[in-house]
Amino acid sequence: MLDDVVQLERHKLADRNFVQCCRREFHEQGLLALDQFLTDRALQRICDSAARARDQAYFCQQQHTVYLLPPDPEFPAEHIRNRQVTSTKGCICDDQVERDSPLRQLYDAPVFRQFVQQVTGQTALYPYADRLSSINIHYAETGQELGWHFDNSSFAITLLIQAPNVGGRFEFVRDLRNGPMDPWNFSGVNAVLEGEVDPELVAIQPGTLLLFRGRNSMHRVSPNEGKATRMMAVLAYNHEPGIALSENARLTFYGRLE
Ligand SMILES: O=C(O)CCC(=O)C(=O)O
Ligand SMILES: [Fe+2]
Numbered sequence: 001m002l003d004d005v006v007q008l009e010r011h012k013l014a015d016r017n018f019v020q021c022c023r024r025e026f027h028e029q030g031l032l033a034l035d036q037f038l039t040d041r042a043l044q045r046i047c048d049s050a051a052r053a054r055d056q057a058y059f060c061q062q063q064h065t066v067y068l069l070p071p072d073p074e075f076p077a078e079h080i081r082n083r084q085v086t087s088t089k090g091c092i093c094d095d096q097v098e099r100d101s102p103l104r105q106l107y108d109a110p111v112f113r114q115f116v117q118q119v120t121g122q123t124a125l126y127p128y129a130d131r132l133s134s135i136n137i138h139y140a141e142t143g144q145e146l147g148w149h150f151d152n153s154s155f156a157i158t159l160l161i162q163a164p165n166v167g168g169r170f171e172f173v174r175d176l177r178n179g180p181m182d183p184w185n186f187s188g189v190n191a192v193l194e195g196e197v198d199p200e201l202v203a204i205q206p207g208t209l210l211l212f213r214g215r216n217s218m219h220r221v222s223p224n225e226g227k228a229t230r231m232m233a234v235l236a237y238n239h240e241p242g243i244a245l246s247e248n249a250r251l252t253f254y255g256r257l258e
Contacts, residue, residue, distance in 0.1 A: 002109050005042040005102040011209075013115040023119045030174040031202065031212035032119060038159065038207040042102035047161050047206070049098055050137050050231045057090035057139050058255040066148050066189055066218065080190045085147030085220075090139035093132035093254050103135050103159070107235050116237070119211060120155045125237035130244035132254050133236055137161070140168055140230040146221035148193060150177065151214030157235040158210045165226030171199040172212065172219045179216060192218055 002008065011034055012018040026032040038046070063084040065071065071082040097103060106112055113125050127134045140146070145168075173192055177185040191197045199219075204210055212219070224230050236245075244250075250257050 002105065002111060003039075005039060005105050005109075006112070007036055007039055011037055013111050019115060019118050022115075023121075026119050026211055026213070027121075030217045031172065031210060033202060033204060034209040035205055036207055037209035038102070040207075043161070043207045045102055046159075046233065047231070049101060050092075050139075050161050050233075051229075053092050053096055053137065054090070054139060054229065054231075056096055057092050057137075058253075059088070059090040059139075060253065060255065061086065061088040062252065064147065064149065066150065066193070067184075068149055068152060080186045080193070081184065083193065085149070085193075086145070087147045087149075088140075088144040089146060090141070090144075091253055092137045092139075094128075094135045095131045097135050097137065101135075103233055103235070107135055113237070116157065116211065120213075122237075122239055125239065126241040126243070128236060128238055128245055129242045130250065131258060132250060132256075133245040136234045136236070138230075138232045138234060140164070140221060140224045140232075142224055142227060144230075145223040148189075148218055148220040149214075150216065150218055153236070154213065154215050156210075156212055156214050157237075158212075159233040159235070160204045160206050160208050160210070160231075161233055162229060162231040163204075163206055164224045164230040165228045167223050167225030168230040169222045170202045170204060170210070170219065171222060172202050172217055173197060173199045174217045176218045177216050189218065 022032050063086055065082060075081040117125050176188050177183055247257055
């Protein structure tokens with residue numbers, strides 16, 4: 001039952017007014033944070049399993065541009081177009097998440113999928129065709145971070161499972177670029193990297209559901225400065241059926257294709 005997983009009294013996922021409210025918030029703010037989304041029991045179970053699976057996580061460190069594009073030789077290496085930032089994280093994939101995990105119950109629940117669809121304005125949502133990409137758990141240990149970037153996907157869904165003690169904050173600069181009209185905004189991006197802009201610090205607690213539009217809003221996870229591992233579940237859907245995550249992305253983030 002979904003009410004074993006979600007605090008449905010607090011978050012009425014099937015209620016029209018509730019959905020409208022969430023939709024407005026998501027579109028106005030670029031993100032929607034629902035605190036105390038998971039039940040305590042579900043959160044505890046997910047946290048225990050994630051801690052047990054930590055040893056199987058694939059850790060990788062990468063240099064990438066804010067735009068997640070290969071460097072463009074037309075620009076100098078230090079230009080904001082090509083500037084490299086660092087991301088380090090560990091990841092376990094969908095096939096390592098327990099079959100009966102509350103995360104999977106949530107991911108598969110039609111009422112949740114419909115809620116996400118309505119809030120984000122998607123016409124339909126499907127799981128990934130490969131066995132790795134739909135549900136992931138990310139780990140950030142001391143010193144690890146996710147560098148500033150714009151996502152490739154139009155929106156993302158995260159659930160904080162274990163908070164870091166110090167650092168490891170989710171920082172967000174809403175609508176910093178504007179898709180086809182202004183895909184670069186070099187001066188705006190530069191200002192963020194130079195620390196001249198105060199990003200929004202998004203307050204999230206273990207059990208918070210966060211939906212955000214990461215395609216045009218630059219975001220990062222600041223370095224984890226404490227001893228506790230930051231553990232974050234990420235739920236990913238596709239707007240078309242039968243699509244796998246690219247082989248390149250799977251090899252980079254998971255270290256394997258299947
Ligand atoms: O871990 C987070 O809070 C954000 C993750 C993220 O931005 C991403 O996976 O692209
Ligand atoms: Fe992202």
